[in-house]
Structure formats: C-alpha cells, structure tokens
Amino acid sequence: MSIKTSSRQVGEATIVDLSGRITLGEGSSTLRETVRDLVSKGQKKIILNLEDVSYIDSSGIGELVSSFTTVSNQGGKLKLLHLQKKVHDLLQITKLYTVFDVYTDEAAAVKSLG
C-alpha cells in the first residue's frame, strides 16, 4: 500500500491528510509533489496530518525534511500533526523531533500558524 493524500483548508492553514506508507518510490514522490504543488499555489501554512501514516522509511523522513525546508525557504511554515508511535520514535531517533513542530491537537496546530 502506498500513500493517499487529500487537502482541506482550515482558516489560513492547509491541512494535508495522508494515509498509507511514505517509503522510497511512489510514497515519497507523492508527498514531494503534494507539498511543491501547494507552495507553487502560494499556500505556505501547511500541516501534514500523519494520523493514518503507519510506516515511514529513511526516504520518507528525508522527504519530510525536504518539505520542511522547501516551505521554510519560501517564508512559510510546515507543522506535523498526529504522529503514530513508530513515526514519533523515528523522529526521536533521528533527532528531527527538535526540528519539527509536532502537534496532537489540530486546532492548536492551526493556531500556531497564526
């Protein structure tokens, strides 16, 4: 199973609901294209909702980092929402928990984007 994405607007924030696996190949390229597409349309306040993402490999982690820098370089903000334990653990192991703002509450994530 690869990844499925859908986007919704909450205030100024665009929330991308992802489900499936973010791994090398289709999973990571879908995430890359989704974020690039949003940024190209001027959406710079992005929340990636990972509630239904059960698995991320190192390529998926790299894609999250790349998404973060892409949005940041455009003056935007990218936040993470609802991490499953395995994904949470991966971000801790790789020290990326110190890089990303991670939320367990959608309203708080939206509010953080101003």
Added chain:
Amino acid sequence: MLEVQLESTLESVDAGEEMVQGFAAQHGFPDEAVHQIGMAVRESLVNAVVHGNCFNANKKVSLNAAVSSDGLTIRIQDQGVGFDLDGVPNPLAEENLLRKTGRGLFLVRAFMDKLYSRRLSPHGTELVMVKNYASTAIKEEG
C-alpha cells in the same frame, strides 16, 4: 534458513522486507522487533539496490537470514563497487540534520544489535546484521 536472489528493483525491497518479517515472526520475535528487523532489511536492501547495484538489471541482490539460539543473522550482498560503513556521515550532526538523505544505515544500526560490512571479491559489499533474542526481550521490557 531463508535464502533468495532479488532483482535490483524497489519491488524487491518490499518483497525482501516482507519475507524477513515473516521469517522473524515465525521464529518468535515480538511485533516491535519484527518491525525493527523489517525496517533494517528495507534500508539495507535500498542501499544494495540503489547505491550498490544502481538498479542495474544484470546485477542481483542476495538476501540470507538464519536463526540460532542467540538470534537472527541477516546477510545482504550486492554487486556494486563497494562502500565503507565508517565513511557514512553522522546524520545526527548539526550540519547534517536537514539533509534529505543519509539516514538509512544509521537506522539499521539503531534497530539491530550488530552491523558490519565486508568487501566481496571481485566486487560488491556484504552487510551483516544481527538481532539478538536477549536484547529484544530487554528492550521490550524496558
């Protein structure tokens, strides 16, 4: 024992991961350890397929898994030009944190109890990784 030859494709990565996860579960590893073993195999196979064999259809990846009373030993061989495990930059270093790549073998080390490599003759690299039953039990309890 599990022993297969895989094509240098991403489909092989998925298949190899699944095979070893099934093998580990069948030999008594708990779910969390099976996940970690699967991820270590995935990252090692990606390394072999992408960086070792460079998706070359003429080059194969060998995957071998065997259990002993101590644990599970997995060997993955590619037919690439070879690489040095110690030459991989530390992904936790401040200057590398925002790099897109370079975390695969770090995760293998994090999830397995031992990892080492050796150059094969005339070409290729073998990665050997071990997951001990004992450390799994300790980690699970911890």
